[in-house]
Every structure is written in C-alpha cells, then in structure tokens.
Amino acid sequence: MKWIVGLAFFGIIVALASAGRALLGDGRDGKPKSNRMLHALALRIGLSVALFVFILVAYKLGWIEPTGLPLFR
Template identity: 45%
Template sequence: MIFKVVIVLVLFVIIASLFSALYFLAKDKDAGVRTVKALTIRIGLSITLFVFLLIGYYFNWIPHAAT
C-alpha cells in the first residue's frame, strides 16, 4: 500500500514541476533559467520513479500480473 502512495505522490510532484516550468516559460522575460531548472527536476524525478519501479518489480514489491 505504501508503495502505491509513494508512486502517486511522486507523480503529483512531477506534474507540479511540469506546470511550474510552463508558468516560468510564459511569465519570465529572461533566458528561461527557471524553466530549465524545473524541467531538469521533472526529468530527474521521472528517472528516479522509473528506477524505483524497476527495483520494486525485481524485489516483488509490485505483484506480478496473473496470466
């Protein structure tokens, strides 16, 4: 159960980072440094979540689908 909660929370943070990048892209008048930082955070979180899911599957924290 805790595994699912962590996944959902990380997905919400990823979406929030994506929308903050969109906001910075629309409102900033400079070179977009904050946009790049927000997108970098989003990519880092996405990669971390993917690795976390792979580890969870390997250690059977995520149940295998019935065939």
C-alpha cells in the same frame, strides 16, 4: 507503494506546471530571463527517471508483482 508512485506523479505534474509558468512569465515587463524553466524541466526528468528506477527495483525486490491478467483473449 501506491502513495509513493502517486506522490512521484504529483511532483512530476507540479514541476511541469512550474516550467509552464516560468515559460509564460519570464522576460516580460522588462525583467531579465531566468533559468527557472530549465531547472523545473530538469527536476521533472529527474523525478521521472527516479520513479522508473524505483519501479524496477521494487519489482526485483518482490515488493510489486504482475497481476497475471491476460493481454489477449
């Protein structure tokens, strides 16, 4: 379970870095602008939503449980 969440977070960070690189590099040196940033950000949003849904489903199926730690003392 931890590996899946970790891989999802890594994918989100990679997609965000790819979007930043596309933002800084597109349209320079006479090259036409591309849709790389749009696709990278859409991928990041998709991964974030998929991770959220996966955590909800895992909770409902009993794969993960709350720790029972008190919020306030």
